[in-house]
Amino acid sequence: GFTKSSSPHFHKQPWWSFVACFSFCCSYVRREFLSFVFDLWLSQVLQNDIDLLNPPAELEKRKHKLKRLVQSPNSFxxxxxxxxxxxxxxxxxxxxxxxxxxxxxxxxxxxxxxxxxxxxxxxxxxx
Structure with a gap:
Protein backbone atom coordinates (compact mmCIF):
# COMPACT_ATOMS: atom_id res chain seq x y z
CA GLY A 1 0.00 0.00 0.00
CA PHE A 2 0.78 3.64 0.37
CA THR A 3 3.18 4.95 2.97
CA LYS A 4 2.90 8.31 4.65
CA SER A 5 5.38 10.90 3.44
CA SER A 6 8.31 11.42 5.80
CA SER A 7 8.41 15.12 4.92
CA PRO A 8 6.41 17.22 7.40
CA HIS A 9 5.90 19.89 4.71
CA PHE A 10 4.24 17.62 2.15
CA HIS A 11 0.72 18.84 2.90
CA LYS A 12 1.77 22.44 3.47
CA GLN A 13 2.45 23.16 -0.20
CA PRO A 14 0.06 25.74 -1.66
CA TRP A 15 -2.72 24.33 -3.80
CA TRP A 16 -1.65 26.32 -6.85
CA SER A 17 1.66 24.43 -7.05
CA PHE A 18 -0.33 21.30 -7.88
CA VAL A 19 -2.39 23.24 -10.44
CA ALA A 20 0.79 24.58 -12.06
CA CYS A 21 2.25 21.07 -12.23
CA PHE A 22 -1.01 19.73 -13.70
CA SER A 23 -1.21 22.48 -16.33
CA PHE A 24 2.45 21.88 -17.28
CA CYS A 25 1.77 18.16 -17.71
CA CYS A 26 -1.34 18.93 -19.79
CA SER A 27 0.54 21.34 -22.03
CA TYR A 28 3.34 18.80 -22.49
CA VAL A 29 0.87 16.02 -23.37
CA ARG A 30 -1.03 18.34 -25.71
CA ARG A 31 2.20 19.38 -27.47
CA GLU A 32 3.33 15.76 -27.84
CA PHE A 33 -0.10 14.73 -29.15
CA LEU A 34 -0.20 17.56 -31.69
CA SER A 35 3.33 16.71 -32.79
CA PHE A 36 2.30 13.07 -33.23
CA VAL A 37 -0.82 14.02 -35.23
CA PHE A 38 1.18 16.41 -37.42
CA ASP A 39 3.86 13.78 -38.07
CA LEU A 40 1.17 11.23 -38.92
CA TRP A 41 -0.53 13.67 -41.31
CA LEU A 42 2.81 14.64 -42.81
CA SER A 43 3.78 11.00 -43.40
CA GLN A 44 0.44 10.33 -45.12
CA VAL A 45 0.80 13.40 -47.29
CA LEU A 46 4.40 12.55 -48.13
CA GLN A 47 3.50 8.99 -49.09
CA ASN A 48 0.84 10.13 -51.53
CA ASP A 49 1.48 13.48 -53.12
CA ILE A 50 4.93 14.93 -52.64
CA ASP A 51 8.21 14.54 -54.49
CA LEU A 52 10.68 13.74 -51.70
CA LEU A 53 13.58 15.39 -53.48
CA ASN A 54 11.69 18.67 -53.96
CA PRO A 55 9.31 19.10 -51.01
CA PRO A 56 7.20 22.27 -50.83
CA ALA A 57 8.77 25.13 -48.90
CA GLU A 58 5.72 25.28 -46.61
CA LEU A 59 6.25 21.72 -45.37
CA GLU A 60 9.99 22.22 -44.98
CA LYS A 61 9.44 25.38 -42.94
CA ARG A 62 7.12 23.52 -40.54
CA LYS A 63 9.61 20.74 -39.87
CA HIS A 64 12.13 20.84 -37.04
CA LYS A 65 15.35 22.58 -38.05
CA LEU A 66 17.31 19.31 -37.88
CA LYS A 67 14.71 17.20 -39.73
CA ARG A 68 14.60 19.28 -42.90
CA LEU A 69 16.01 17.96 -46.15
CA VAL A 70 18.84 20.46 -45.71
CA GLN A 71 19.35 21.52 -42.10
CA SER A 72 18.82 25.24 -41.63
CA PRO A 73 18.34 27.38 -38.52
CA ASN A 74 15.12 29.15 -37.57
CA SER A 75 17.02 32.22 -36.38
CA PHE A 76 18.32 35.14 -38.41
Missing part, protein backbone atom coordinates in the same frame (compact mmCIF):
# COMPACT_ATOMS: atom_id res chain seq x y z
CA UNK A 77 19.85 38.59 -38.09
CA UNK A 78 17.79 41.63 -38.95
CA UNK A 79 18.22 45.37 -39.32
CA UNK A 80 15.81 47.20 -37.02
CA UNK A 81 15.03 50.87 -37.64
CA UNK A 82 14.40 52.97 -34.53
CA UNK A 83 11.07 54.77 -34.66
CA UNK A 84 12.47 57.90 -32.98
CA UNK A 85 15.81 58.68 -34.62
CA UNK A 86 15.65 56.25 -37.60
CA UNK A 87 19.00 54.73 -36.60
CA UNK A 88 19.51 51.17 -37.91
CA UNK A 89 20.68 48.49 -35.47
CA UNK A 90 21.49 44.84 -36.24
CA UNK A 91 19.57 42.49 -33.94
CA UNK A 92 19.52 38.70 -33.57
CA UNK A 93 15.99 37.29 -33.99
CA UNK A 94 16.21 35.16 -30.82
CA UNK A 95 18.01 37.76 -28.71
CA UNK A 96 17.98 36.94 -24.99
CA UNK A 97 18.64 40.49 -23.81
CA UNK A 98 16.82 43.79 -24.23
CA UNK A 99 18.23 45.67 -27.24
CA UNK A 100 18.22 49.47 -27.11
CA UNK A 101 18.99 52.08 -29.76
CA UNK A 102 22.57 53.37 -29.63
CA UNK A 103 21.53 57.01 -30.13
CA UNK A 104 18.32 57.59 -28.18
CA UNK A 105 18.26 54.56 -25.81
CA UNK A 106 14.78 53.52 -27.02
CA UNK A 107 13.97 49.84 -26.47
CA UNK A 108 13.96 48.08 -29.86
CA UNK A 109 13.11 44.52 -28.79
CA UNK A 110 12.46 42.47 -25.68
CA UNK A 111 13.29 38.79 -25.17
CA UNK A 112 10.62 36.12 -24.88
CA UNK A 113 11.06 32.38 -24.60
CA UNK A 114 11.88 32.13 -28.31
CA UNK A 115 11.97 34.97 -30.81
CA UNK A 116 12.48 38.48 -29.50
CA UNK A 117 9.41 40.73 -29.58
CA UNK A 118 9.92 43.95 -31.55
CA UNK A 119 8.61 47.19 -30.08
CA UNK A 120 5.52 48.51 -31.85
CA UNK A 121 6.39 50.97 -34.58
CA UNK A 122 9.85 49.53 -35.28
CA UNK A 123 10.39 48.28 -38.81
CA UNK A 124 12.81 45.51 -39.73
CA UNK A 125 14.26 43.55 -42.63
CA UNK A 126 16.02 40.20 -42.66
CA UNK A 127 19.70 40.20 -43.57
Missing amino acids: FMDVKCQGCFNITTVFSHSQTVVVCGNCQTVLCQPTGGKARLTEGCSFRKK
Whole structure:
Protein backbone atom coordinates (compact mmCIF):
# COMPACT_ATOMS: atom_id res chain seq x y z
CA GLY A 1 0.00 0.00 0.00
CA PHE A 2 0.78 3.64 0.37
CA THR A 3 3.18 4.95 2.97
CA LYS A 4 2.90 8.31 4.65
CA SER A 5 5.38 10.90 3.44
CA SER A 6 8.31 11.42 5.80
CA SER A 7 8.41 15.12 4.92
CA PRO A 8 6.41 17.22 7.40
CA HIS A 9 5.90 19.89 4.71
CA PHE A 10 4.24 17.62 2.15
CA HIS A 11 0.72 18.84 2.90
CA LYS A 12 1.77 22.44 3.47
CA GLN A 13 2.45 23.16 -0.20
CA PRO A 14 0.06 25.74 -1.66
CA TRP A 15 -2.72 24.33 -3.80
CA TRP A 16 -1.65 26.32 -6.85
CA SER A 17 1.66 24.43 -7.05
CA PHE A 18 -0.33 21.30 -7.88
CA VAL A 19 -2.39 23.24 -10.44
CA ALA A 20 0.79 24.58 -12.06
CA CYS A 21 2.25 21.07 -12.23
CA PHE A 22 -1.01 19.73 -13.70
CA SER A 23 -1.21 22.48 -16.33
CA PHE A 24 2.45 21.88 -17.28
CA CYS A 25 1.77 18.16 -17.71
CA CYS A 26 -1.34 18.93 -19.79
CA SER A 27 0.54 21.34 -22.03
CA TYR A 28 3.34 18.80 -22.49
CA VAL A 29 0.87 16.02 -23.37
CA ARG A 30 -1.03 18.34 -25.71
CA ARG A 31 2.20 19.38 -27.47
CA GLU A 32 3.33 15.76 -27.84
CA PHE A 33 -0.10 14.73 -29.15
CA LEU A 34 -0.20 17.56 -31.69
CA SER A 35 3.33 16.71 -32.79
CA PHE A 36 2.30 13.07 -33.23
CA VAL A 37 -0.82 14.02 -35.23
CA PHE A 38 1.18 16.41 -37.42
CA ASP A 39 3.86 13.78 -38.07
CA LEU A 40 1.17 11.23 -38.92
CA TRP A 41 -0.53 13.67 -41.31
CA LEU A 42 2.81 14.64 -42.81
CA SER A 43 3.78 11.00 -43.40
CA GLN A 44 0.44 10.33 -45.12
CA VAL A 45 0.80 13.40 -47.29
CA LEU A 46 4.40 12.55 -48.13
CA GLN A 47 3.50 8.99 -49.09
CA ASN A 48 0.84 10.13 -51.53
CA ASP A 49 1.48 13.48 -53.12
CA ILE A 50 4.93 14.93 -52.64
CA ASP A 51 8.21 14.54 -54.49
CA LEU A 52 10.68 13.74 -51.70
CA LEU A 53 13.58 15.39 -53.48
CA ASN A 54 11.69 18.67 -53.96
CA PRO A 55 9.31 19.10 -51.01
CA PRO A 56 7.20 22.27 -50.83
CA ALA A 57 8.77 25.13 -48.90
CA GLU A 58 5.72 25.28 -46.61
CA LEU A 59 6.25 21.72 -45.37
CA GLU A 60 9.99 22.22 -44.98
CA LYS A 61 9.44 25.38 -42.94
CA ARG A 62 7.12 23.52 -40.54
CA LYS A 63 9.61 20.74 -39.87
CA HIS A 64 12.13 20.84 -37.04
CA LYS A 65 15.35 22.58 -38.05
CA LEU A 66 17.31 19.31 -37.88
CA LYS A 67 14.71 17.20 -39.73
CA ARG A 68 14.60 19.28 -42.90
CA LEU A 69 16.01 17.96 -46.15
CA VAL A 70 18.84 20.46 -45.71
CA GLN A 71 19.35 21.52 -42.10
CA SER A 72 18.82 25.24 -41.63
CA PRO A 73 18.34 27.38 -38.52
CA ASN A 74 15.12 29.15 -37.57
CA SER A 75 17.02 32.22 -36.38
CA PHE A 76 18.32 35.14 -38.41
CA PHE A 77 19.85 38.59 -38.09
CA MET A 78 17.79 41.63 -38.95
CA ASP A 79 18.22 45.37 -39.32
CA VAL A 80 15.81 47.20 -37.02
CA LYS A 81 15.03 50.87 -37.64
CA CYS A 82 14.40 52.97 -34.53
CA GLN A 83 11.07 54.77 -34.66
CA GLY A 84 12.47 57.90 -32.98
CA CYS A 85 15.81 58.68 -34.62
CA PHE A 86 15.65 56.25 -37.60
CA ASN A 87 19.00 54.73 -36.60
CA ILE A 88 19.51 51.17 -37.91
CA THR A 89 20.68 48.49 -35.47
CA THR A 90 21.49 44.84 -36.24
CA VAL A 91 19.57 42.49 -33.94
CA PHE A 92 19.52 38.70 -33.57
CA SER A 93 15.99 37.29 -33.99
CA HIS A 94 16.21 35.16 -30.82
CA SER A 95 18.01 37.76 -28.71
CA GLN A 96 17.98 36.94 -24.99
CA THR A 97 18.64 40.49 -23.81
CA VAL A 98 16.82 43.79 -24.23
CA VAL A 99 18.23 45.67 -27.24
CA VAL A 100 18.22 49.47 -27.11
CA CYS A 101 18.99 52.08 -29.76
CA GLY A 102 22.57 53.37 -29.63
CA ASN A 103 21.53 57.01 -30.13
CA CYS A 104 18.32 57.59 -28.18
CA GLN A 105 18.26 54.56 -25.81
CA THR A 106 14.78 53.52 -27.02
CA VAL A 107 13.97 49.84 -26.47
CA LEU A 108 13.96 48.08 -29.86
CA CYS A 109 13.11 44.52 -28.79
CA GLN A 110 12.46 42.47 -25.68
CA PRO A 111 13.29 38.79 -25.17
CA THR A 112 10.62 36.12 -24.88
CA GLY A 113 11.06 32.38 -24.60
CA GLY A 114 11.88 32.13 -28.31
CA LYS A 115 11.97 34.97 -30.81
CA ALA A 116 12.48 38.48 -29.50
CA ARG A 117 9.41 40.73 -29.58
CA LEU A 118 9.92 43.95 -31.55
CA THR A 119 8.61 47.19 -30.08
CA GLU A 120 5.52 48.51 -31.85
CA GLY A 121 6.39 50.97 -34.58
CA CYS A 122 9.85 49.53 -35.28
CA SER A 123 10.39 48.28 -38.81
CA PHE A 124 12.81 45.51 -39.73
CA ARG A 125 14.26 43.55 -42.63
CA LYS A 126 16.02 40.20 -42.66
CA LYS A 127 19.70 40.20 -43.57
